[in-house]
Amino acid sequence: MYDESMLIEELFETYSKEKRVPVAGVIVEPIQAEGGDNHGSNYFFQKLQQITKKNEAALLIDEVQTGGGPTGKMWCHEHFELESPPHIVTFSKKMQLGGYYHLEEMKPKQAYRVFNTWMGDPSKLLLLEAVVDVIFKDNLLDLVTRVGDYTLAELRKMENEFSGTMNSSRGKGTFIAFNCATSELRDATIKKLLKRGIQAGGCGDCAVRLRPALTFTEHHANIFLDNLRSVLKG
Incomplete structure (x- = not known):
């Protein structure tokens, strides 16, 4: 092998x-x-x-x-x-x-x-x-681990909902990314999120990456997830 x-x-x-x-x-x-x-x-x-x-x-x-x-x-x-x-x-x-x-x-x-x-x-x-x-x-490393696990699990659920649009959600802690189906879709997703006041980044050919502060909580994650779902629905 x-x-x-x-x-x-x-x-x-x-x-x-x-x-x-x-x-x-x-x-x-x-x-x-x-x-x-x-x-x-x-x-x-x-x-x-x-x-x-x-x-x-x-x-x-x-x-x-x-x-x-x-x-x-x-x-x-x-x-x-x-x-x-x-x-x-x-x-x-x-x-x-x-x-x-x-x-x-x-x-x-x-x-x-x-x-x-x-x-x-x-x-x-x-x-x-x-x-x-x-x-x-403030036990921020524990917070990062907990919120990261939650966010990643929710992104993977979203993959089932938008299987033709996003895939490959991955991460450690809140150092998280997922792929869009194309580079063009990735760029459009980032721009639409920014118009909603959410800054996400791009890396590689088609990945959207998250780099939140260590104080990122489930409340903040839900704001991101709700807006991402709305953007992907078009």
């Missing part, structure tokens, strides 16, 4: 033996966002980590979109039940500033090997500290 992890092993082999350029590391999103909110399985990410370890390559997980709680965990890769943490994790957006954290072994031996003009923004760290305090004080 062939799976995507076999393709990755083949790429490592090609670069190492044929091109004589060993792979230094792999950069991967836990959910391929701009490409269409495509999800890899836990098995895929577990195999990916095993392959990078076997080839002494670093595993960098790009959590710029998924970090900060929208999948119901602070970091989306926590869903994957990895044997050990990734070598490097990058973040931004909900985390108030762009940055990364890493294993001790990835720390440069020389000072200022990773350097830029700004060297971070301490004021953003104060904002982030306040945000993280609220996330845990």
Whole structure:
């Protein structure tokens, strides 16, 4: 049985033996966002980590979109039940500033090997500290998980109602997407929702994606779902 992890092993082999350029590391999103909110399985990410370890390559997980709680965990890769943490994790957006954290072994031996003009923004760290305090004080990760499960279940019911129009509802937490039958229908759906005061995004060829705040509740979900149903009815 062939799976995507076999393709990755083949790429490592090609670069190492044929091109004589060993792979230094792999950069991967836990959910391929701009490409269409495509999800890899836990098995895929577990195999990916095993392959990078076997080839002494670093595993960098790009959590710029998924970090900060929208999948119901602070970091989306926590869903994957990895044997050990990734070598490097990058973040931004909900985390108030762009940055990364890493294993001790990835720390440069020389000072200022990773350097830029700004060297971070301490004021953003104060904002982030306040945000993280609220996330845990108000149990927002639990809220995201509960409301995400509810919204996804309702979207899947809607697929039965509009089987020729929408399909493939998917997500973790409130990091949710579904596909429209065509790119044109996707674009029209987003525009009609916007006229109703609801901002949804597009990604990939035909996906509509949701990126609500961590305070998104069932009440807000129902407003979205009711308006989406009305738009799809035409």
